[in-house]
Amino acid sequence: MKILLVHCHYRLPGGEDAVFAAERAMLERHGHEVLVYERSNEEAAHGLPKALLPLHAIWNRAAARDVKRIIQTKNVDAVHIHNTLLLLSPAVVRAAKHTGVPVVQTLHNFRLFCPNGILLRGGQVCEDCPHHGLACAVRHRCYRGSLAQTLVVAAAYGLHRLLGTWRGVTMVALTEFDRRKLLEFNRLHPMFDADRLVVKPNPVCVPDGPVTPRENRKNQMLFAGRLEELKGLRTVLEAWRLLGDTAPTLLVAGEGPLGDWARAQNLPNVRFLGQLSRTELHARMAESRAVVAASLCYESFALVPAEAHALGTPVLASDLGNVGASVQPGVDGLRFTPGDANALAGAVRALGQMSFDCNAIAARARSTYSEEENYNALMRFYTKGTTK
The missing domain is CATH 3.40.50.2000 (Glycogen Phosphorylase B;)
Structure with missing residues (x-):
């Protein structure tokens, strides 16, 4: 298969970057042709790109156009999206699924329902946004302690919730706990098709040698x-x-x-x-x-x-x-x-x-957590069917 991976790097490296790299390497080891469309929020750290970032976070037309062009000109068989915040925007999800190829998105956090992504406020677990709406995050400035930045993130996910951007996309939760929480939240504020939410842990790579007694x-x-x-x-x-x-x-x-x-x-x-x-x-x-x-x-x-x-x-x-x-x-x-x-x-x-x-x-x-289990799961998702 020819697979397109889409990812936006945060300004500081994190676990999502490591998973993106690990799954890319795994697919290549299994003989697939892997195309990559990746950007970094570091690109928008200064000047005009920084000024435009709020608009791009909500709808990046250029990124959506790029993704669609790659899929169509390179005859991509499946698209796997990791992170779209901030620079890519969920518009790349819409662009990918409108080409008709299977689209998969890994949910590395709870960002669909919580602008800070981790359901935490003031050092305590907080589920206000999933239960009462994204305005809660704006009121409490949950994204980086900034009213303006929280408003942008809430606007991005609020708009794409209304547009049904994630409908028809295979959504990957990392654990059964995440799956249960996401389904609970999705019943209150529908974002995705419940029957398309699947579980696949991240790959875990440790030395294969004998275990120390x-x-x-x-x-x-x-x-x-x-x-x-x-x-x-x-x-x-x-x-x-x-x-x-x-x-x-x-x-x-x-x-x-x-x-x-x-x-x-x-x-x-x-x-x-x-x-x-x-x-x-x-x-x-x-x-x-x-x-x-x-x-x-x-x-x-x-x-x-x-x-x-x-x-x-x-x-x-x-x-x-x-x-x-x-x-x-x-x-x-x-x-x-x-x-x-x-x-x-x-x-x-x-x-x-x-x-x-x-x-x-x-x-x-x-x-x-074996590589073979991870690989077989991805192959099932990538052949799940078109998303139109």
């Missing part, structure tokens, strides 16, 4: 992610303060706005590793007794827990959203109350008294 692992646990409020770092460090000298070593991998604060706590059993490469991170996961995922929001795809499980490492997860849903208590980890340091400390103690089959954890995860 639990008894050979170091007395350490790993926190990996951006050092910020919504990842629950304060909860984790408070739990280690409560554990005191009995705590296993906590490795903290990543950087972010809470980095200076976290280091200033001077906790004796906590080591800061900074930003690690994926290879280095996987090595730390594989030698640790557990990974701590303390997120305070739903998240869209819990990559760190998925990678940990693929390496046979149990996960201590806050019982919320996709992070909590990724763990089967007693089988591949434990859950604790989100934001509750005492509960996390208790989970650390409990895990120390339990035994886990690391090989079984890895086998289940590698099967679920």
